[in-house]
Amino acid sequence: MADHDSTSFRPEVARPSRELPGMSRPLAPSMPSAPPPSSDDKKLIVGRNIVLSGQITACDKLVVEGRVDATLTESRVIEITSTGVFKGAAEIDEALIGGTFEGTLICRGRLLIRATGKVKGEIRYGQLEIECGGELVGDINTVQGNPIAADPATTPAPSPVVSSPVVSAPAPLTFPSTEGTLV
Numbered sequence: 126m127a128d129h130d131s132t133s134f135r136p137e138v139a140r141p142s143r144e145l146p147g148m149s150r151p152l153a154p155s156m157p158s159a160p161p162p163s164s165d166d167k168k169l170i171v172g173r174n175i176v177l178s179g180q181i182t183a184c185d186k187l188v189v190e191g192r193v194d195a196t197l198t199e200s201r202v203i204e205i206t207s208t209g210v211f212k213g214a215a216e217i218d219e220a221l222i223g224g225t226f227e228g229t230l231i232c233r234g235r236l237l238i239r240a241t242g243k244v245k246g247e248i249r250y251g252q253l254e255i256e257c258g259g260e261l262v263g264d265i266n267t268v269q270g271n272p273i274a275a276d277p278a279t280t281p282a283p284s285p286v287v288s289s290p291v292v293s294a295p296a297p298l299t300f301p302s303t304e305g306t307l308v
Contacts (some may be wrong), residue, residue, distance in 0.1 A: 173208055189224065207241045220250075223257075233268055 135171050167185040171177050175191035188195075189209035196217040197203060197241040209224035210295035216231040222242035230236070236250040247264045250270045255261060 171209070205240075205242070231268065 126209050135285045142283050153255045159260040166208070166224065167183065168188070169181065169184050169186070171191045171193055173190045176194075177191070178194040179196075181187060181193075181197045182199045184197070184200045186204065187197060187200060189203070189205045191208070192210045193213070195211075195213045197211075197213070197276075200217050202219045202221070203211070203215055203217050204221040205224040205226055206288050207223045210227075211225070212227045214229040215226075216233075218232070218234045220226075220230065220236045221239070222230045222237065222244055223239040224242065226244045227246055230244065233251050235252040235254065236244075236248070238244055238253075238255045238259035238261055240256040242256075243260040243262075245260075248261065249268050250268055253261075
């Protein structure tokens with residue numbers, strides 16, 4: 126048996142032509158079309174170990190994984206991850222807080238504080254949801270200005286406070302000692 130050298134055999138393989146009959150130029154490889162515009166086009170992500178300070182405007186979604194000291198206006202959503210810290214003021218439609226927010230927060234829609242979230246400052250919200258473990262501290266009202274505990278539909282009317290004089294406890298009773306057994 127003879128060994129065949131695999132490098133000496135080269136079959137002729139027909140290659141597809143880039144030209145079509147009747148066309149004067151070759152076809153260009155097809156390019157993927159651009160995705161349609163979406164709300165993610167105006168998304169700002171502040172990554173871990175990044176510090177950003179200043180004013181942020183016209184941002185559809187701000188994702189904070191690092192630290193932001195800023196004023197956020199004309200924006201829709203802020204998401205603060207468990208590693209994120211935001212200090213300053215934000216006026217938005219929706220807030221998802223898993224890290225720390227300190228300052229003034231006006232959330233016209235839903236404010237969600239995750240189990241790892243801490244929110245401190247002057248807070249106004251449309252809807253409030255706090256997961257077990259989440260913290261909310263400060264001047265807290267609805268966007269309409271109703272305090273958090275003053276929802277008239279669910280809070281009973283406070284009972285009137287009546288002042289009463291201080292009464293001292295009566296003197297302890299003493300019994301004369303008797304010998305024997307009481308029957």
